[in-house]
Amino acid sequence: MVNKISKEKLNEKCGVFGVYAPGKSAAKIIFYGLQALQHRGQESAGIAVSDGENILVFKDLGLVSRVFNEQNIAPLQGQIGIGHTRYSASGMNIWKNSQPLYHMFKNESFAIANNGNLTNTNEIRNKLIEKGVKFETNTDTEVIASLIGSSEKDNIEDAIKETVSKIKGCYSILILTKDKIFGIRDPHGFRPLVLGSLDGNYVIASETCALDIIDAKFIREIDPGEIIILDKDGIRSQMVLPVDKISMCIFELIYFARPDSYIYGKNMFAVRYRLGQELAKECPADADIVISVPDSGTPAAIGYSKESKIPYAEGFIKNRYVGRTFIQPEQKTRDISVKLKLNPLRDIIYGKRLVVVDDSIVRGTTSKKIVKMLYDVGARGVHLRITCPPLLYPCYYGVDMARRDEFIANHKTLEDIREFLKVDSLGYLSIDGLVKAVGESKEKFCFACFNGEYPVPVPDNQEFSKHLINKEKRISSNA
Numbered sequence: 001m002v003n004k005i006s007k008e009k010l011n012e013k014c015g016v017f018g019v020y021a022p023g024k025s026a027a028k029i030i031f032y033g034l035q036a037l038q039h040r041g042q043e044s045a046g047i048a049v050s051d052g053e054n055i056l057v058f059k060d061l062g063l064v065s066r067v068f069n070e071q072n073i074a075p076l077q078g079q080i081g082i083g084h085t086r087y088s089a090s091g092m093n094i095w096k097n098s099q100p101l102y103h104m105f106k107n108e109s110f111a112i113a114n115n116g117n118l119t120n121t122n123e124i125r126n127k128l129i130e131k132g133v134k135f136e137t138n139t140d141t142e143v144i145a146s147l148i149g150s151s152e153k154d155n156i157e158d159a160i161k162e163t164v165s166k167i168k169g170c171y172s173i174l175i176l177t178k179d180k181i182f183g184i185r186d187p188h189g190f191r192p193l194v195l196g197s198l199d200g201n202y203v204i205a206s207e208t209c210a211l212d213i214i215d216a217k218f219i220r221e222i223d224p225g226e227i228i229i230l231d232k233d234g235i236r237s238q239m240v241l242p243v244d245k246i247s248m249c250i251f252e253l254i255y256f257a258r259p260d261s262y263i264y265g266k267n268m269f270a271v272r273y274r275l276g277q278e279l280a281k282e283c284p285a286d287a288d289i290v291i292s293v294p295d296s297g298t299p300a301a302i303g304y305s306k307e308s309k310i311p312y313a314e315g316f317i318k319n320r321y322v323g324r325t326f327i328q329p330e331q332k333t334r335d336i337s338v339k340l341k342l343n344p345l346r347d348i349i350y351g352k353r354l355v356v357v358d359d360s361i362v363r364g365t366t367s368k369k370i371v372k373m374l375y376d377v378g379a380r381g382v383h384l385r386i387t388c389p390p391l392l393y394p395c396y397y398g399v400d401m402a403r404r405d406e407f408i409a410n411h412k413t414l415e416d417i418r419e420f421l422k423v424d425s426l427g428y429l430s431i432d433g434l435v436k437a438v439g440e441s442k443e444k445f446c447f448a449c450f451n452g453e454y455p456v457p458v459p460d461n462q463e464f465s466k467h468l469i470n471k472e473k474r475i476s477s478n479a
């Protein structure tokens with residue numbers, strides 16, 4: 001049986017990257033950009049390029065470095081293109097669901113790549129099916145592509161604008177036509193999307209770390225509700241969607257975005273360091289050393305150490321090369337999935353009282369195994385500290401989470417969770433502490449998985465419930 005070994009973690013859906021680079025090989029630039037965005041999705045990778053007349057797409061399941069090689073990049077001739085790395089939060093992990101998707105508008109081809117999740121997918125999909133549109137995948141991205149493809153507008157630019165006025169939810173989209181790239185960010189700005197310059201030309205990427213790898217310069221974030229159009233005349237920007245409330249996903253700052261990326265002008269490592277500092281203020285502990293659950297807990301553990309004056313130490317060695325694995329049912333009850341990734345440093349841990357910093361607790365099963373591993377190598381005490389509030393509500397905006405009843409904090413008190421994990425103390429950072437550490441107005445973020453205040457209403461109709469139940473079933477069958 002093939003299992004995702006870290007289902008306990010929250011998983012981001014996708015990374016997107018596009019470049020308009022006359023005189024250069026777009027595919028090679030995109031290949032490096034996608035490598036920098038690999039953390040946003042490891043299940044498939046794809047590149048679409050245009051030579052000015054035709055669009056060519058190559059994609060497959062797997063990591064960027066496994067999907068692409070010199071032989072299959074060479075035929076991707078073209079100076080403009082887009083790329084995608086995928087984590088399958090909606091739609092199964094099969095080849096035809098990988099992106100970019102190739103589609104037609106009248107007799108013009110285009111390719112599309114998206115990071116997000118729509119909240120009105122079923123409504124649009126059903127209307128299109130009634131009109132005779134056939135679907136090959138069960139992705140939101142095909143729904144967007146089909147809306148564009150079935151538009152009666154005269155040109156693709158107007159068809160795209162009409163489409164984004166109809167879709168709701170979370171999306172950061174790149175669209176490649178034979179001579180243009182469109183970059184579109186939803187009016188709430190759930191997912192990041194940034195604009196950069198490369199030798200006088202333009203790049204669009206999910207995160208700034210993808211600009212750094214190709215020596216592109218950061219220009220600015222693409223605004224919520226904005227469309228950027230890149231073509232031979234340069235760059236055009238239009239605000240096409242009304243913005244009533246920006247709601248960037250706070251988990252981008254807590255965990256998803258790479259620590260060397262910048263959001264709202266703030267470096268993610270520095271933000272997470274401050275999360276650790278706030279956590280030390282809110283939840284102090286009497287301990288000998290601070291360690292992290294690597295890698296995501298590390299900047300916050302260093303911040304916790306600085307604030308608490310308890311020395312920081314590396315407590316685990318992480319195996320960064322573990323992807324999918326084959327776990328036998330009888331192994332599920334053992335610690336194999338966690339041990340494949342993390343091994344505690346016995347000499348550091350033995351006889352010590354530890355503060356252990358992690359970014360979140362979903363079901364609690366992984367945290368429990370991690371704590372047990374620490375006791376097994378002689379820890380004298382464990383104080384677990386989490387850099388966000390308890391997770392209580394599922395995400396409908398593209399983050400693969402457990403069902404509501406699977407979140408441990410939904411059916412256990414803080415004391416019950418502490419007992420379940422067998423730790424001496426357990427502390428979560430508050431929403432106020434989170435906001436203080438981030439240093440931006442609370443109004444700019446989505447905190448729905450903590451407080452249930454969904455910025456884009458989740459429709460309460462039967463069809464949507466069915467869609468969610470199916471999604472939840474699929475998630476639990478993977479777990």
Ligand code: SF4
Nearest residue numbers: 249250395446448449
């Ligand atoms: S519900 Fe949570 S994970 Fe989803 S967008 Fe909002 S903050 Fe992010």
